Amino acid sequence: MLPDFLQFLFSGVTVGAMYALAALGFSLIYNASGVINFAQGEFIMLGGMSAAFLAQAGIPLPLAIGLAVLIAAAVGLLVEKLAIEPAGNAEVVTLIIITIGASLTLRGLVQVFLGKATHALPAFSGEAPIAILGATLLPQSLWVIGVSVALVAALAAFFGGTRLGKAMLATAHNKLAAQLVGVNTRFILLFSFGLSAALGAMGGILVAPITYTSYDVGIMMGLKGFVAATLGGLGSGVGAIAGGLLLGVVEALTAGYVSSAYKDATPFVLILLILFFLPQGLFGKKTTDRV
């Protein structure tokens, strides 16, 4: 009983940590611009794929990982510059289609240049599983959880302690007011895309040794990151992390106890149930409209 449960919990928290990073990416961009970036999943894919290819080319793993994050961040900046900024103040659904167009373009380019095959990244520190109370934990899971916690702590310090971080919070709170006190909100949006892409890529790299990666993993991962962000309440940092972890654990428990075929449906059933009862997600603010 207990070993099974622990096993599912471990895998749930591992995947959940990646969902949390993806959800943070959604929330960052949403806060800076009100845009839901459907290309977020492709950043996750780009991170995993670039790292896997660089590592296969003989570049030492830490360097390959660093380069992969930079590549994804650069692509994130490009997407903002070339696709989001020219669109200006378009309607929500127009922006959704633009980001979907960007995601198709990225996925297509990776498919053309890196192929359709599945790739694995070597585990960061061996594959010998650690036994805990009858369940086993992969060393890579510890890496996923540890790095995610470190990233979240770094983000918290960034938002609380730096001018740029505070400017981002101000923009999220009220864009016009932030502009009035001299925040360059255009730069904030650009920076948010770079940061989100880097976070997503990091998540993709961390889980690549466990789940493998290919050109098309971004679709589901992106959608689940969106679910996680909505689950916690769009724009809420704490919500994104809680939503990601909750999603990972519920998904793993469903796969273990109910049906592994319906594992991918779990996040969507969960989000529908939550939205039926809490239309703003778990931690979202209740908004009021002016008429």
Add this chain to the structure above:
Amino acid sequence: MTMKPTTRGLILLAVVLAALPLALPNAYYYDVAIRIAINACVAIGLNLLIGYTGQISLGHAGFFGIGAYASAILTAHYGWPPGLALLAGGTATGALAFAVARPILKLKGHYLAMATLGLGIILSIVIVNETAITGGPDGMSVDAFSVLGLPIAGDGAWYCAVAVLLILVTKTALNLIDSPAGRALQAIHGSEIAARVAGVDTTAFKVRIFVLSAVLASVMGSLTAHYVGFLTPGVAGFFHSIELVTMVVLGGMASVFGSILGAAVLTMLPQLLSALEGWETVVFGLILMLTMIFLPRGIVPTLRLKLAKREN
């Protein structure tokens, strides 16, 4: 005597549909034309929901899929006549849409997008997983359509059927928009609270238009299943939902004729791009981005604006 622009448009549509067979050189072009007409009907229904009422749906392919698979399964496994299977699929879709409409349409903006997207994905995962009845990822074949025992077969018959259907759907949509109910829907788009203050039962109208567009998608799904003769779960997938929304936005939100144009572009594009060998996805994505960046209002409203400027 002056004619309303919509009447002129309707006549133009009828003339184009009637004249098109003269210009279609072979079966391949008939096939594309039939698919365009089917997609156009779905897009018009979706435009009533998204463009006129302002409620986004990223899950309409799910409803399309219910219709398609209901027809396929009921005719193949249970020997139902296709017409009855189509009605059953439409009824099931209507019931499901009605059941989820109230809690879903309470949501706004991205939360509504999330919920409809989730609903569509759940439906498509069910279709992929229930291999025993749907054939799963391998798909299943579907018998030809027949009305009272008379089969509809061949491109000519299908073309006539869907062309008449498209004119009917267009006419109905235009009438609806011009009616008090249509004005209520547009008032909801303008401001839901203001509409409610003015005495519009906003919830009831949103539910009705959601159910209507879902049933229309389901019926067109049924017809597609019989027309193509083979079904794969992709018809209910996320990407198909996005294609349908793109038809609406590209043609022009709140423009019935725009939806027909959007359906034509989005249906022909993959055919044209298939020659690119591997680069289809890249080019499709680029075209999607560029048109949305440079024509954010969609084709028909942008043209209308240009014409109006010139006349002044």
